[in-house]
Amino acid sequence: MLSLLAAFALLAFSLPQDEPGYRALFDGTSLAGWVTRGGRYDGAARWSVEDGCIVGRQGEDGAGGLLYTERRFASFELRLEVWLDQPFDSGVFVRMAPEGKGAQVTLDWREGGEIGAIYSDGFLQHNTGGAARFRRDAWNDVRVRCTGFDMRLEVWLNGDELSDYTLPADSPGYAPSGLIGLQVHGERGDTGAARFRNVRVKELPLFGEEPFSVTAGGLLALTEHGQRLGWKPIFDGQSLDGWEIEGEPERYRAAEGVLAFLARGGGGHLATRADFGDFQLRLDFRPARMANSGVFLRAARDGSNPAFSGCELQILDDFDWERVTSTKLAPWQFTGSLYGAVPPGEAGTLRxxxxxxxxNTYEVLYRGKRLAVALNGRTLFDVDTHALTPESGAPFAQRAKRGFIGLQHHGSEGVEGEVVVEFRNVFVRAQ
Known part of the structure; x- marks a missing residue:
C-alpha cells in the first residue's frame, strides 16, 4: 500500500481538464505570486511547497497566518483542491485588505468545527452539516464564487452546493476588493498541515454571469434569471427609442447592437426618457483615439451641466491625451474616475x-448616497458620496437624488476616424 506522502506525490500533478477563463494561481513548484503580508490577519505560519502542493503549518508557539495572492480580486470564482490533516483549522479568505473587512469560508476540520460556514469578525452564516461532506484522508474539491458590490459568497464542496450568503445591503466596513488568502488558523495545537493544489481563478463581472448570456459578436441577451431580477435593456440595439437627444441627431448611429457617437460637429448627449434613483447599471464602451466622453448618473433635466447636477463617470483616451494636448490630467479626469471627485483607484494609478x-465594461451600483463602480471587473471605488469634497461641482448632498442616465458626446476635436466612442449592452436594474 502506498504511504500517504507517496500518494500526495502521485496525485499532486493530476491537473484538472481545461476550464475556459481560468488561470493558475499556483505553479506547482514555488510560492511565486503569493505573499504573507498585506491583509488583516498577517502571521508567522510556515508555508512551503511539497510534492506539488502548497503546505501550511503552524509556526513557532502555534503561530497562524495567511498566504495571500499578490494582487487583489473583486469578483471571481476560485477553484482548488484541499487536503486537511485532522484535526486542523483552515479556511479560504476573500477581499482581504487593510482598509476593510473581508470574509472567510471556514475549513475547520476539528471536532465540532464547521466546513463551509461564512465568517467575518464573527459568523455571518453557520454550516453545521458541511463537515459530513468533507472527505477524510483525501482531496476535496472546493469552489468559491465571490460576486457583487454587496458581497455574495457561494461555496461548493465536491460538486455539491454548500453555502450561499449575501451581505445585507450597504453593510459598513467591508473592502470592495482584496487579496485571496489561504489560512493556517494557529493557536489550536494542530500538529498536522493543510495542503492545497490546482489553485486557479476566473474573474467575473461584479453582477455575476447569470443575468446575461453572450450571443454572437459579444452582444448580451437577458436570461430568464436576469429578467426575474429586474434587469432591462435601455438600448434596443437598433434605434434611439427611449432616449432624448441633446444636440444634432446625425451625430448618433444605432445599428447591429452598437450605438456609435460620430465625429461630427460639437458636443451633446443622449438622456434616458425615464429617470432613475437607486439602480444598477452595466454597459460596454469602446473609445477611439483622443475620445472624450462619459456616463451621466442621476442628471437633472433643468438644462444645467449633467456632470454636476448629477455626476459623471469619465471616459477618455488615457493613453494619448496628455501627450497630444500637452496638458496634465488631474487624477479625477482619467477613465473610471468620478469626475471632479474620485480618481479610478488609489492615487489614480489603477488603469x-x-x-x-x-x-470595456462599466458596472455601477448607485443606492442612496452610496456609489460603487467597477471597470472591466475591477472595483475602482465604493464611496459615500456625501462624505466627499469634490474639486468641481456642488457637494453631492446638494445634487439630484433622481434623474436621467446619459451618454456624453463631448465633441470630436482631434479624434481619429469616423467614430468618437461606441456603446453596447446597456442594461439597468431599478431598485
Whole structure:
C-alpha cells in the first residue's frame, strides 16, 4: 500500500481538464505570486511547497497566518483542491485588505468545527452539516464564487452546493476588493498541515454571469434569471427609442447592437426618457483615439451641466491625451474616475481600461448616497458620496437624488476616424 506522502506525490500533478477563463494561481513548484503580508490577519505560519502542493503549518508557539495572492480580486470564482490533516483549522479568505473587512469560508476540520460556514469578525452564516461532506484522508474539491458590490459568497464542496450568503445591503466596513488568502488558523495545537493544489481563478463581472448570456459578436441577451431580477435593456440595439437627444441627431448611429457617437460637429448627449434613483447599471464602451466622453448618473433635466447636477463617470483616451494636448490630467479626469471627485483607484494609478480598439465594461451600483463602480471587473471605488469634497461641482448632498442616465458626446476635436466612442449592452436594474 502506498504511504500517504507517496500518494500526495502521485496525485499532486493530476491537473484538472481545461476550464475556459481560468488561470493558475499556483505553479506547482514555488510560492511565486503569493505573499504573507498585506491583509488583516498577517502571521508567522510556515508555508512551503511539497510534492506539488502548497503546505501550511503552524509556526513557532502555534503561530497562524495567511498566504495571500499578490494582487487583489473583486469578483471571481476560485477553484482548488484541499487536503486537511485532522484535526486542523483552515479556511479560504476573500477581499482581504487593510482598509476593510473581508470574509472567510471556514475549513475547520476539528471536532465540532464547521466546513463551509461564512465568517467575518464573527459568523455571518453557520454550516453545521458541511463537515459530513468533507472527505477524510483525501482531496476535496472546493469552489468559491465571490460576486457583487454587496458581497455574495457561494461555496461548493465536491460538486455539491454548500453555502450561499449575501451581505445585507450597504453593510459598513467591508473592502470592495482584496487579496485571496489561504489560512493556517494557529493557536489550536494542530500538529498536522493543510495542503492545497490546482489553485486557479476566473474573474467575473461584479453582477455575476447569470443575468446575461453572450450571443454572437459579444452582444448580451437577458436570461430568464436576469429578467426575474429586474434587469432591462435601455438600448434596443437598433434605434434611439427611449432616449432624448441633446444636440444634432446625425451625430448618433444605432445599428447591429452598437450605438456609435460620430465625429461630427460639437458636443451633446443622449438622456434616458425615464429617470432613475437607486439602480444598477452595466454597459460596454469602446473609445477611439483622443475620445472624450462619459456616463451621466442621476442628471437633472433643468438644462444645467449633467456632470454636476448629477455626476459623471469619465471616459477618455488615457493613453494619448496628455501627450497630444500637452496638458496634465488631474487624477479625477482619467477613465473610471468620478469626475471632479474620485480618481479610478488609489492615487489614480489603477488603469484597468483596455487598449484603444478594445471594449470595456462599466458596472455601477448607485443606492442612496452610496456609489460603487467597477471597470472591466475591477472595483475602482465604493464611496459615500456625501462624505466627499469634490474639486468641481456642488457637494453631492446638494445634487439630484433622481434623474436621467446619459451618454456624453463631448465633441470630436482631434479624434481619429469616423467614430468618437461606441456603446453596447446597456442594461439597468431599478431598485
Amino acid at each position: 484597468p481600461i483596455g487598449p484603444i480598439g478594445a471594449w
